[in-house]
Amino acid sequence: DPVYNGAPRDAYDYIVIGGGTAGSALAARLSQGLRSASILLVEAGPIALGEEGINIPGKKGSTLGTIYDWNFTTTNQPGAKDRVIGVNRGKVLGGSSALNLMSWDRASIPEYDAWEDVGNPGWNWPSMIAAMKKVETFTPSPHYGETGVGTTGPIKSAINRFIPEHQESWIPTMNNLGVRHNLESLGGDPLGVMYQPSNIDSAIWNRSYAANGYLPTAGSNLHVITDRRVAKINLEARDGSQMVATGVTLQDGTVIHARAEVVLSAGTIQSPGLLELSGVGPRSVLENAGIDQVIDLPGVGENLQDHIRIQGSFQLQDNYTSFDALRYNTSFAAEQLELWRSGQYSMYDYTGSGYTFSNWSQVVGSDASAALTSLAEQAIGTSRHPVDQKKLDFLRNPAVPQVDVIFSDGYTGVKGYPPPSTPLFGQDFFTLIAGIMHPLSRGSVHIRSSNLNDAPLINPNYLSNEYDIQAAVAAIKYVRRIANTAPLSSRWVAEYEPGLAAVPPETDDDNDAQWRDFVLSTTLSIFHPVGSCAMLPRDKGGVVDPALVVYGTTNLRVVDASVMPILVSGHIQTAVYGIAEMAAEMMIRDGGKGRG
Numbered sequence: 372d373p374v375y376n377g378a379p380r381d382a383y384d385y386i387v388i389g390g391g392t393a394g395s396a397l398a399a400r401l402s403q404g405l406r407s408a409s410i411l412l413v414e415a416g417p418i419a420l421g422e423e424g425i426n427i428p429g430k431k432g433s434t435l436g437t438i439y440d441w442n443f444t445t446t447n448q449p450g451a452k453d454r455v456i457g458v459n460r461g462k463v464l465g466g467s468s469a470l471n472l473m474s475w476d477r478a479s480i481p482e483y484d485a486w487e488d489v490g491n492p493g494w495n496w497p498s499m500i501a502a503m504k505k506v507e508t509f510t511p512s513p514h515y516g517e518t519g520v521g522t523t524g525p526i527k528s529a530i531n532r533f534i535p536e537h538q539e540s541w542i543p544t545m546n547n548l549g550v551r552h553n554l555e556s557l558g559g560d561p562l563g564v565m566y567q568p569s570n571i572d573s574a575i576w577n578r579s580y581a582a583n584g585y586l587p588t589a590g591s592n593l594h595v596i597t598d599r600r601v602a603k604i605n606l607e608a609r610d611g612s613q614m615v616a617t618g619v620t621l622q623d624g625t626v627i628h629a630r631a632e633v634v635l636s637a638g639t640i641q642s643p644g645l646l647e648l649s650g651v652g653p654r655s656v657l658e659n660a661g662i663d664q665v666i667d668l669p670g671v672g673e674n675l676q677d678h679i680r681i682q683g684s685f686q687l688q689d690n691y692t693s694f695d696a697l698r699y700n701t702s703f704a705a706e707q708l709e710l711w712r713s714g715q716y717s718m719y720d721y722t723g724s725g726y727t728f729s730n731w732s733q734v735v736g737s738d739a740s741a742a743l744t745s746l747a748e749q750a751i752g753t754s755r756h757p758v759d760q761k762k763l764d765f766l767r768n769p770a771v772p773q774v775d776v777i778f779s780d781g782y783t784g785v786k787g788y789p790p791p792s793t794p795l796f797g798q799d800f801f802t803l804i805a806g807i808m809h810p811l812s813r814g815s816v817h818i819r820s821s822n823l824n825d826a827p828l829i830n831p832n833y834l835s836n837e838y839d840i841q842a843a844v845a846a847i848k849y850v851r852r853i854a855n856t857a858p859l860s861s862r863w864v865a866e867y868e869p870g871l872a873a874v875p876p877e878t879d880d881d882n883d884a885q886w887r888d889f890v891l892s893t894t895l896s897i898f899h900p901v902g903s904c905a906m907l908p909r910d911k912g913g914v915v916d917p918a919l920v921v922y923g924t925t926n927l928r929v930v931d932a933s934v935m936p937i938l939v940s941g942h943i944q945t946a947v948y949g950i951a952e953m954a955a956e957m958m959i960r961d962g963g964k965g966r967g
């Protein structure tokens with residue numbers, strides 16, 4: 372096991388900033404692969420291994436807005452009725468892997484190959500699937516096949532053993548819409564309908580994440596310090612024009628030296644800010660903050676991409692009990708909690724496991740699909756940027772998913788569960804959450820000032836083009852269509868959200884205006900920001916090279932979701948862990964001699 376806390380030493384061979392998903396995985400692998408090296412992992416949040424809000428699958432979401440969450444928000448989003456949208460991020464050992472909703476899946480082959488195509492030799496499906504399989508030990512299930520899952524990794528994954536009765540209609544319903552049952556959706560072709568794994572340890576039905584999965588595999592050459600925040604990466608010019616990272620300064624002023632390398636793993640929202648606070652970034656941002664520029668790198672904080680989500684909720688017939696029972700019936704919730712604590716079958720085992728991934732033709736038919744592609748072409752206009760061009764390629768490639776829909780039991784919408792004293796309190800619901808896999812909007816995240824305590828300025832530009840809006844409209848229409856298809860259609864009595872008063876049924880009168888209004892008013896993030904320290908050629912806005920080394924430095928790498936040049940479909944944690952595994956291999960191969 373690693374050594375936890377106590378005072379840091381003056382120097383280590385490696386310093387990893389941020390004990391989140393990628394940072395913890397990387398630090399543990401370095402510890403195993405470089406036995407004689409010393410490694411420091413610095414995490415701003417606490418250790419919370421015993422926290423039930425994190426550990427219990429059915430309590431997913433309960434830690435949002437707590438001390439374990441950085442609780443960031445976007446700037447006003449003009450495309451989304453000027454709304455400010457929450458940007459939740461883990462502030463705890465394990466980072467966002469401690470807070471996430473435990474969907475465990477992968478994108479399609481062309482989406483990983485695209486990383487190589489945009490200028491990153493070696494980053495493709497074969498290398499990423501090999502890395503991603505090292506992450507995981509999958510518990511075999513009658514609901515799943517064998518292709519594409521890992522069998523020896525530190526993160527445990529499993530298919531839910533608790534499946535609500537009404538959810539059993541999910542696969543037949545999608546089959547009735549012409550969607551095939553896919554038992555091997557993690558193998559590079561995710562299209563279809565399926566039960567999907569969650570990152571759960573099926574021996575104890577506990578969340579499996581970076582802090583309880585990876586870190587215990589490390590040796591005592593890894594020192595983990597928590598509740599300490601890095602304020603700055605120290606850079607020195609040594610050989611000509613290249614900068615060398617000599618270590619870090621903590622917020623309390625402590626300076627710690629790195630003999631070999633410094634790795635930045637503070638995540639998509641905070642890695643760019645730490646570069647900027649260290650003098651690496653766009654001139655205008657640094658000037659506004661009064662920070663001396665050390666490396667002119669205009670791509671830092673740019674290229675921010677995220678998945679957007681939109682959802683509909685349906686009130687179940689009286690004979691079904693949903694996950695909502697855990698909120699309106701406190702004695703039932705207490706019983707279920709006791710069952711979970713004693714290792715027995717409990718509703719708290721559940722995370723949500725019904726998924727479907729589709730291309731546009733499957734959702735809207737080929738004519739409307741072509742219309743969406745031409746909207747995308749208009750939105751991209753004359754941009755030759757490789758990320759924009761790849762997104763057009765994805766639209767033209769039927770193997771690439773454009774929409775996912777999740778069967779999420781219980782009410783998980785926007786207007787809120789009916790409050791006590793209203794007639795619907797005590798009713799049970801299910802929610803269908805749709806995600807747009809390749810929105811065209813790209814935005815930015817930058818520091819607001821030179822003060823580390825100031826929250827970053829996060830502007831994802833949600834719904835800033837007509838393609839993204841019409842994609843969300845098409846997805847929410849699909850949600851209603853799925854709910855109205857047998858056998859799911861016979862499980863519920865009323866559409867609660869948006870509801871037929873807000874958006875009337877499709878008739879001769881077009882209801883597009885109402886759908887559009889619903890989209891602009893309720894679309895949210897599904898928590899997948901990437902791209903803000905993109906692995907791209909420097910002249911294309913790149914921040915790191917294919918070895919994940921920051922341009923202009925010899926020994927400063929970024930290893931987290933921010934390096935993904937193009938957002939992949941599905942849910943992104945498997946790719947984030949895969950990036951950490953790829954980075955560990957490269958750093959171990961470099962031999963611990965360092966590049967400095």
Ligand SMILES: Cc1cc2nc3c(=O)[nH]c(=O)nc-3n(C[C@H](O)[C@H](O)[C@H](O)COP(=O)(O)OP(=O)(O)OC[C@H]3O[C@@H](n4cnc5c(N)ncnc54)[C@H](O)[C@@H]3O)c2cc1C
Pocket residue numbers: 388389390391392393394413414415416435459460461462463464465466467468470471472473474475476599600601602636637638639641645897898899900930931932933942943944945947
């Ligand atoms: C609410 C939520 C739900 C999600 N649901 C899913 C899902 O169901 N499936 C899925 O695949 N993905 C999901 N994701 C996305 C996925 O979890 C993230 O993409 C992934 O965990 C990001 O990993 P990371 O290493 O880039 O960053 P993080 O895991 O966020 O790690 C960054 C770490 O750096 C620390 N840090 C930041 N600044 C400093 C500093 N200056 N000094 C020291 N430490 C610092 C942070 O505290 C944090 O621990 C979800 C994310 C969230 C937030």
